[in-house]
Amino acid sequence: xxxxxxxxxxxxxxxxxxxxxxxxxxxxxxxxxxxxxxxxxxxxxxxxxxxxxxxxxxxxxxxxxxxxxxxxxxxxxxxxxxxxxxxxxxxxxxxxxxxxxxxxxxxxxxxxxxxxxxxxxxxxxxxxxxxxxxxxxxxxxxxxxxxxxxxxxxxxxxxxxxxxxxxxxxxxxxxxxxxxxxxxxxxxxxxxxxxxxxxxxxxxxxxxxxxxxxxxxxxxxxxxxxxxxxxxxxxxxxxxxxxxxxxxxxxxxxxxxxxxxxxxxxxxxxxxxxxxxxxxxxxxxxxxxxxxxxxxxxxxxxxxxxxxxxxxxxxxxxxxxxxxxxxxxxxxxxxxxxxxxxxxxxxxxxxxxxxxxxxxxxxxxxxxxxxxxxxxxxxxxxxxxxxxxxxxxxxxxxxxxxxxxxxxxxxxxxxxxxxxxxxxxxxxxxxxxxxx
Amino acid sequence: xxxxxxxxxxxxxxxxxxxxxxxxxxxxxxxxxxxxxxxxxxxxxxxxxxxxxxxxxxxxxxxxxxxxxxxxxxxxxxxxxxxxxxxxxxxxxxxxxxxxxxxxxxxxxxxxxxxxxxxxxxxxxxxxxxxxxxxxxxxxxxxxxxxxxxxxxxxxxxxxxxxxxxxxxxxxxxxxxxxxxxxxxxxx
Numbered sequence: 001x002x003x004x005x006x007x008x009x010x011x012x013x014x015x016x017x018x019x020x021x022x023x024x025x026x027x028x029x030x031x032x033x034x035x036x037x038x039x040x041x042x043x044x045x046x047x048x049x050x051x052x053x054x055x056x057x058x059x060x061x062x063x064x065x066x067x068x069x070x071x072x073x074x075x076x077x078x079x080x081x082x083x084x085x086x087x088x089x090x091x092x093x094x095x096x097x098x099x100x101x102x103x104x105x106x107x108x109x110x111x112x113x114x115x116x117x118x119x120x121x122x123x124x125x126x127x128x129x130x131x132x133x134x135x136x137x138x139x140x141x142x143x144x145x146x147x148x149x150x151x152x153x154x155x156x157x158x159x160x161x162x163x164x165x166x167x168x169x170x171x172x173x174x175x176x177x178x179x180x181x182x183x184x185x186x187x188x189x190x191x192x193x194x195x196x197x198x199x200x201x202x203x204x205x206x207x208x209x210x211x212x213x214x215x216x217x218x219x220x221x222x223x224x225x226x227x228x229x230x231x232x233x234x235x236x237x238x239x240x241x242x243x244x245x246x247x248x249x250x251x252x253x254x255x256x257x258x259x260x261x262x263x264x265x266x267x268x269x270x271x272x273x274x275x276x277x278x279x280x281x282x283x284x285x286x287x288x289x290x291x292x293x294x295x296x297x298x299x300x301x302x303x304x305x306x307x308x309x310x311x312x313x314x315x316x317x318x319x320x321x322x323x324x325x326x327x328x329x330x331x332x333x334x335x336x337x338x339x340x341x342x343x344x345x346x347x348x349x350x351x352x353x354x355x356x357x358x359x360x361x362x363x364x365x366x367x368x369x370x371x372x373x374x375x376x377x378x379x380x381x382x383x384x385x386x387x388x389x390x391x392x393x394x395x396x397x398x399x400x401x402x403x404x405x406x407x408x409x410x411x412x413x414x415x416x417x418x419x420x421x422x423x424x425x426x427x428x429x430x431x432x433x434x435x436x
Numbered sequence: 437x438x439x440x441x442x443x444x445x446x447x448x449x450x451x452x453x454x455x456x457x458x459x460x461x462x463x464x465x466x467x468x469x470x471x472x473x474x475x476x477x478x479x480x481x482x483x484x485x486x487x488x489x490x491x492x493x494x495x496x497x498x499x500x501x502x503x504x505x506x507x508x509x510x511x512x513x514x515x516x517x518x519x520x521x522x523x524x525x526x527x528x529x530x531x532x533x534x535x536x537x538x539x540x541x542x543x544x545x546x547x548x549x550x551x552x553x554x555x556x557x558x559x560x561x562x563x564x565x566x567x568x569x570x571x572x573x574x575x576x577x578x579x580x581x582x583x584x585x586x587x588x589x590x591x592x593x594x595x596x597x598x599x600x601x602x603x604x605x606x607x608x609x610x611x612x613x614x615x616x617x618x619x620x621x622x623x624x
Contacts, residue, residue: 034581036517043553047513048560053591054618057481104594111597119470128481129474131597136467143459199598212594214503251463254455329603350493354607357491 061130064103068137071095071153075416076145080257083427085418088151092158100155105211109134109154110244111202113186114193121194138244142251146258150238150245151416156207157238157245160230161417167234167276175278176398178240183390186243191383195375197328201243234276238415249412259414261407264426271420272407279413280420286403299396306392313388314381321380325373334369337362480612483599484620487585489609492570492577496586499601500568506592507568507601509546509561509584512623516583518556523579524572525549525559541572563589585622 071091078087099105107128112135115127138149150157170178185201192198202208206223209215229236238245252258261271261280272280290298317324325331333351340352341362348356355365421427445453485496485507496507521533525547530539537545546565550558561584568586576584588610602610613620 034515035579036519036581038514039518039556041553041556045552045556045558048558050510050513050621050623052510052589052619052621055591057595057615106594106596108597115597116466116470119473120466123473126473126477126479127470128479129471132467132470132474136463139463140460143456143463198603202596202598203600203603208501212501215501251459254452254459256456329608350491350495350606354489354491354493358489358607 060103061107061128064099064107065130065133065137067094067098068134068153072138072141072145072148075148075151075153076141076257079148079151079259079416079418080145083259083418083421085422088416088418089162091152092161095153095155095158096162099153100159100207100211105155105205105208106202107131107134108156109138109149110156110242111199111205113244113247114189114199114201117190117193118196122196138248139251142248142255144256146255146411146414146416147245147248147252148416150248151418154244155211156242157235157415159207159210160227160235160237163227163230164234164276165231167274168232169278170233175239176394180390180394181240182243182246184387185241186246187383187386187390189243191324191376191379192327194379195325195328195372197325197372206237206241234278234417235415239277239413245415252414253412255411258411259409259416259418259420261409262424262426264429265407265424266426267407268425269407270423270425274419274423275414276417276419277413277415279410279415281404281408281410283406284402284404286401288401299400302392302396302399306389306396309388309392310385311388313384313386313391315384317380317384317387318377321376322373324380325376328369328372328376330365331369331372334365337365478614478616481615482590482595482613482618483588483593483602483610484613484617485585485587486609486611486620487582487587487622489607490570490573490586491607491609492574492586493606494569494571495604495606496601497567497569499604501594501596501600502592505568505601506589506594507570507586508563508566508589508592509568509570509573510587510621511559511561512583512585512621513558514583514623515581516559517581518552518558519580520555520557522549522557522559522576524576524584526575528575528579541575543567543569543571547572559584583622587619587621590618 071094074087075091078084078091099108107130112127112131115125115131116135119125119127119132138153141148152158152161189199189201192200204219206219206226208223209220210223210227226237267283269282272282326335333355336349336351337355340348345352497505500506524541526533526539527541532539535549540547544565544567546562546567548560548562550560552558570586573582573584573586576582599610602608
């Protein structure tokens with residue numbers, strides 16, 4: 001018993017140490033009280049051996065990382081070298097089965113954003129190497145080969161890819177408006193992660209309930225709706241929600257090797273119609289008669305508006321920072337304690353019971369809550385400014401009308417699903433010399 | 437006018453190349469810093485309940501992402517008093533000390549009781565029945581030695597990035613522990 005307490009004390013926080021010391025002084029206290037002596041058995045009774053199974057997590061995380069790299073390699077080879085879709089489908093099935101159902105969707109690259117953000121903001125936080133690799137490997141692949149991770153390695157993308165039957169095109173305005181959401185989501189997720197408040201990407205994961213065959217009802221319903229939508233339009237989650245997709249789209253813009261339109265293109269628009277994520281831009285003749293100089297001046301004027309948008313965003317989120325900080329548990333606890341101190345309640349909720357039971361002081365908690373709120377003010381200001389910039393860049397981008405003579409792949413939006421290849425009438429004749 | 441450079445590259449190509457190098461450098465520096473920290477310091481990974489902080493509020497049973505919680509009651513035999521009148525086994529207002537459900541603390545009948553020798557009884561948790569509600573642990577903490585306690589079973593836990601029980605734990609008892617410290621046990 002004493003041993004057990006000592007053991008706890010050796011690796012515990014100072015508050016816990018005081019708690020344990022209190023326990024030793026007051027044997028009638030709540031937990032760990034040795035009220036009854038150890039029995040003296042006379043019948044030769046021996047204590048049962050307790051063994052707690054420990055799964056070999058090191059092995060499985062190693063398998064995760066190897067499979068992640070291998071699948072991304074296969075997809076990259078299939079879409080860039082072979083220009084064929086079958087391996088992408090196989091990879092999608094493997095990914096949904098292994099990363100989705102077998103590994104229950106954890107660890108995932110999308111959620112790892114938060115660990116990385118927290119580790120960058122707080123040097124005391126050490127993230128598991130597997131989570132770091134899950135975050136960085138798809139980015140490295142995106143820089144080199146485009147969004148091959150999205151194609152059929154991410155179980156969430158793969159799941160939507162597998163159910164997609166028809167790709168109804170959404171209107172340009174709707175697509176532009178919705179595609180801001182992933183960036184806002186990413187910025188909010190980082191904000192809540194660096195303040196150690198919540199990992200919202202994990203909490204609001206729409207498909208995890210399906211992979212685990214159980215979970216929050218609201219999120220399962222939302223996931224089901226997304227999946228139904230994914231039957232009729234390409235990857236609604238990837239395009240309009242996924243924060244990691246937003247990040248990868250940034251890196252895919254500069255990718256070294258990437259999917260290209262068949263060189264012998266006859267501008268038949270079949271690939272454009274087949275693309276589920278609207279990543280193939282059709283030729284476009286700019287009818288707005290605007291001299292190059294005037295166009296450049298106009299865009300520069302818009303860019304001058306960016307600081308104003310960033311400032312407005314920063315101000316808005318700074319004003320809302322106190323409301324946002326209530327996502328943090330300690331801030332909520334402080335509110336509860338302050339309310340209780342003002343008007344003591346007869347029946348205390350478990351939070352207050354635990355707080356007073358652990359001998360917590362209001363001053364210490366108020367300091368902690370104030371520190372978190374200060375963090376929130378600082379980070380929310382930055383987050384608001386970034387949101388303003390995102391909206392500003394999106395609006396500026398909408399006003400850029402570039403003349404295109406041929407079909408072009410939008411590398412940022414292309415998820416390497418490889419659907420377009422089989423639609424191309426020129427593809428087989430083009431591919432022939434490559435195969436021989 | 438002809439360019440003087442042997443292989444001129446277009447502006448677009450140059451921007452791409454420059455961007456790729458910048459992105460590569462950013463990815464390399466971030467992963468370098470974080471990977472070194474992950475390899476030198478001990479990352480915390482497995483969710484465990486600190487038995488000294490746990491107040492057995494009962495939220496473990498309902499807040500886990502799994503249909504049946506990964507939190508189970510463990511029994512530290514070396515801490516147990518082997519009492520006949522066990523605060524974890526019987527309800528506080530039990531009419532008779534028998535195995536009738538209305539007298540028992542455990543709502544799922546997961547605690548098995550075996551006679552050892554007068555006056556001692558051995559208690560074992562049938563984990564396939566336990567839902568981690570912590571009623572027995574609360575009873576044992578209030579009236580006994582506190583040998584019954586809640587803990588996250590590692591073979592059941594999905595190791596979520598964010599534990600949904602920890603989100604609602606009133607005492608902040610759930611935290612991640614290092615790889616090599618598998619379990620926070622009362623008798624280990």
